[in-house]
Amino acid sequence: MPTEVEQKTGTTSNNGNVTPLEARTVPSERALTIWRSADAVCFDVDCTITVNDGLDLLAEFMGVKEEVEALTNKAMDGTMSLTRSLEERLNLINCSPDDIRRFIKAYPPQSRLAPGIKELINALQKRGVAVYLISGGFRELLLPIAAHLGIPKDRVFANRMHWQWDDETGMPTKLGSDAKQQQVGFDTSEPTARNQGKPEAIARIRENNPYNTVVMIGDGITDLEAVQTSGGADLFIGSGVVVEREAVVAEAEWYVYDYKALVSALSRYKVAVLGSGAWACAAVRMIAQNTSQDDPEDEFDDDVRMWVHQGGELVDTINSTHENPAYFPGIPLGPNVIATGNLAEAVADADLLVFCAPHQYIRGICKQLMGKVKPGAAAISLTKGMRVTPEGPELISQIVRRTLGVDCSVLMGGNIAEDVGREQLSEAVIGYYNLEHAQRFKKLFRRPYFRVTLLPDPVGAELCGTLKNIVALGVGMVDGMGMGPNSKAAVIRQGLLEMRDFCQALYPSVRDDTFLECCGVGDLVATCIGGRHRRVAEAWTRSAIESAVAGEGNGAGRSWAELEKELLQGQKLQGVLTSNEVQQILRTRGWESKYPLFTTINRIVNGHLPPHLVVDYLEGAKADIAVDVEEDIVPLPRQPASAMARLFGQLVGGIMQQGGAAAGAAASAAAGAAAGAASNSV
Numbered sequence: 104m105p106t107e108v109e110q111k112t113g114t115t116s117n118n119g120n121v122t123p124l125e126a127r128t129v130p131s132e133r134a135l136t137i138w139r140s141a142d143a144v145c146f147d148v149d150c151t152i153t154v155n156d157g158l159d160l161l162a163e164f165m166g167v168k169e170e171v172e173a174l175t176n177k178a179m180d181g182t183m184s185l186t187r188s189l190e191e192r193l194n195l196i197n198c199s200p201d202d203i204r205r206f207i208k209a210y211p212p213q214s215r216l217a218p219g220i221k222e223l224i225n226a227l228q229k230r231g232v233a234v235y236l237i238s239g240g241f242r243e244l245l246l247p248i249a250a251h252l253g254i255p256k257d258r259v260f261a262n263r264m265h266w267q268w269d270d271e272t273g274m275p276t277k278l279g280s281d282a283k284q285q286q287v288g289f290d291t292s293e294p295t296a297r298n299q300g301k302p303e304a305i306a307r308i309r310e311n312n313p314y315n316t317v318v319m320i321g322d323g324i325t326d327l328e329a330v331q332t333s334g335g336a337d338l339f340i341g342s343g344v345v346v347e348r349e350a351v352v353a354e355a356e357w358y359v360y361d362y363k364a365l366v367s368a369l370s371r372y373k374v375a376v377l378g379s380g381a382w383a384c385a386a387v388r389m390i391a392q393n394t395s396q397d398d399p400e401d402e403f404d405d406d407v408r409m410w411v412h413q414g415g416e417l418v419d420t421i422n423s424t425h426e427n428p429a430y431f432p433g434i435p436l437g438p439n440v441i442a443t444g445n446l447a448e449a450v451a452d453a454d455l456l457v458f459c460a461p462h463q464y465i466r467g468i469c470k471q472l473m474g475k476v477k478p479g480a481a482a483i484s485l486t487k488g489m490r491v492t493p494e495g496p497e498l499i500s501q502i503v504r505r506t507l508g509v510d511c512s513v514l515m516g517g518n519i520a521e522d523v524g525r526e527q528l529s530e531a532v533i534g535y536y537n538l539e540h541a542q543r544f545k546k547l548f549r550r551p552y553f554r555v556t557l558l559p560d561p562v563g564a565e566l567c568g569t570l571k572n573i574v575a576l577g578v579g580m581v582d583g584m585g586m587g588p589n590s591k592a593a594v595i596r597q598g599l600l601e602m603r604d605f606c607q608a609l610y611p612s613v614r615d616d617t618f619l620e621c622c623g624v625g626d627l628v629a630t631c632i633g634g635r636h637r638r639v640a641e642a643w644t645r646s647a648i649e650s651a652v653a654g655e656g657n658g659a660g661r662s663w664a665e666l667e668k669e670l671l672q673g674q675k676l677q678g679v680l681t682s683n684e685v686q687q688i689l690r691t692r693g694w695e696s697k698y699p700l701f702t703t704i705n706r707i708v709n710g711h712l713p714p715h716l717v718v719d720y721l722e723g724a725k726a727d728i729a730v731d732v733e734e735d736i737v738p739l740p741r742q743p744a745s746a747m748a749r750l751f752g753q754l755v756g757g758i759m760q761q762g763g764a765a766a767g768a769a770a771s772a773a774a775g776a777a778a779g780a781a782s783n784s785v
């Protein structure tokens with residue numbers, strides 16, 4: 104086998120042929136897909152044994168080596184018709200059945216198998232792939248090889264010798280002493296007896312078997328024909344394991360010097376999910392359903408590894424009960440989900456990486472993964488959030504790409520984890536740069552209840568998933584004040600508008616129609632109806648009002664951290680952090696007034712304005728609030744300033760005096776006044 108250097112420089116290989124510069128040893132995606140989905144693989148016998156289909160060796164055995172070899176090469180190089188070359192070779196060899204028996208005894212198949220061929224055929228057969236031998240050689244010489252490789256006789260396509268029958272003994276024999284008269288001939292009606300015979304043999308195989316995908320592997324020009332004729336093979340793989348032919352190297356879509364390359368390309372994609380929260384569990388469940396499913400392509404390894412941040416007991420519980428009681432109780436993940444607390448172990452050998460942890464941890468996870476990810480792996484991020492650095496914003500998929508050097512798509516949509524776990528209809532898009540990776544991920548995620556479409560706007564999709572969390576906080580505030588659907592719809596509409604403007608201001612390539620997709624308006628509506636951000640923001644607002652009414656805690660109510668812990672029980676509330684991150688961008692770019700809803704929500708979240716102003720966001724954004732940019736970029740915001748809290752308390756007190764249950768309506772009316780007061784007092 105030539106070394107990599109020899110291949111690249113076009114030097115002479117060990118068999119005397121010149122290796123072309125462009126040896127196609129790296130399969131195209133097309134070739135890989137066909138190879139992995141093959142129902143039948145046909146081998147030319149020449150590339151399964153170290154000496155040309157036995158005929159050359161038989162020639163040596165019969166003492167006519169050089170003459171026969173020359174004829175073989177003429178047929179292989181296409182300079183002589185196959186039929187003629189066979190006739191002439193057979194005439195020269197001129198053997199009897201007894202000669203063949205002696206020959207096979209002298210050269211048993213196991214002594215001349217090509218390196219790695221048995222392992223390759225075993226691997227194919229283990230996968231349920233039908234293996235054939237198709238050869239321009241002779242059945243009489245090939246059947247022992249087929250038997251040794253575990254290939255049934257009826258899967259051997261080759262020529263058949265004709266024998267003369269001895270009048271005396273009734274046994275097949277050769278005649279007389281004159282070589283010319285001893286010719287036994289062969290059956291020229293077999294397709295393999297002529298050029299174009301291999302595609303014809305494959306067409307026959309296809310006629311008699313329901314194969315969708317057939318691959319031909321060989322080292323000669325007649326093998327290459329298998330793919331150049333309609334009805335023949337879907338893919339030709341050139342083999343340089345035994346002999347390398349320039350014409351074949353030049354034409355083969357994929358060329359191998361070692362059968363190990365084919366065995367390893369057969370192996371299925373291994374999947375690792377990084378995260379074990381509710382959405383990670385819903386995702387791993389879908390993935391595990393798909394990888395364990397019997398599908399014709401069978402592209403994925405059944406087992407799916409899931410990294411569990413907590414490790415320890417939770418890992419053991421998941422592996423023994425196949426459930427994650429901490430984040431996804433009552434919903435089975437699947438017996439083929441294998442949890443591990445070891446990040447490196449989770450990604451070892453993984454071809455497909457699914458990132459699904461809260462956004463604030465992704466950078467740390469990636470740092471730990473540097474140098475541990477398989478080269479050529481592809482990633483997808485399900486995480487909603489972004490990072491803001493002094494240099495500007497960085498999306499989660501960008502962090503993955505930058506730190507690990509792998510392609511990273513995103514999967515976004517209105518996907519409340521528990522609903523997906525209950526197999527209720529949900530939609531998602533895969534935003535992608537690399538279409539082939541996106542298609543593979545689509546196969547990994549799509550389920551009858553989970554519709555996945557591809558969207559060539561990865562940035563738009565990811566930012567939508569990030570920004571909707573801010574709007575959901577606003578909707579939760581509206582709920583917390585007891586306001587109805589009209590007010591929520593108004594906040595949602597303005598939120599969608601600001602989401603679009605913000606995305607396109609930062610990334611002008613983001614498409615308008617992305618906002619009408621399930622990652623845009625779909626996710627926004629789902630989160631604002633049933634998400635945790637809405638729920639926690641509602642509780643936060645109610646608590647603030649109650650505390651103000653009771654005159655306790657300076658009207659501050661309970662903190663976000665406290666409510667996150669109590670209501671989400673380990674799940675993370677990313678929207679508060681995202682609001683601060685987005686606000687830093689708005690502030691540093693002087694865009695706050697262009698995004699009045701985002702700005703007002705951020706000021707409310709941080710206690711600079713009362714919640715009522717969420718429905719009067721134009722006023723909220725006008726308030727002249729001095730904030731320390733650096734100080735604001737903290738994981739959880741500080742409590743309201745005491746001056747603000749007092750103001751908030753007075754305001755709510757006034758509202759409550761106006762009519763108890765009607766407080767919500769009154770609150771919105773009072774919001775304008777509050778904004779003015781707030782701007783004066785902070």
Ligand SMILES: NC(=O)c1ccc[n+]([C@@H]2O[C@H](COP(=O)([O-])OP(=O)(O)OC[C@H]3O[C@@H](n4cnc5c(N)ncnc54)[C@H](O)[C@@H]3O)[C@@H](O)[C@H]2O)c1
Nearest residue numbers: 379380381382383412459460464486487518519520674675
């Ligand atoms: N929950 C949903 O319905 C849903 C739906 C769609 C998208 N998402 C997004 O998916 C991502 C993950 O959400 P989720 O619901 O799976 O999890 P989550 O947001 O509820 O967070 C819990 C997970 O965070 C992990 N965690 C806690 N501390 C950690 C640390 N220091 N380092 C690393 N991991 C840590 C926990 O182990 C647990 O797996 C988020 O970005 C979220 O916005 C969530």
Ligand SMILES: O=P(O)(O)OC[C@H](O)CO
Nearest residue numbers: 516517518519634635636
């Ligand atoms: O529960 P939330 O608010 O984090 O939203 C969950 C998902 O992002 C909805 O698609």
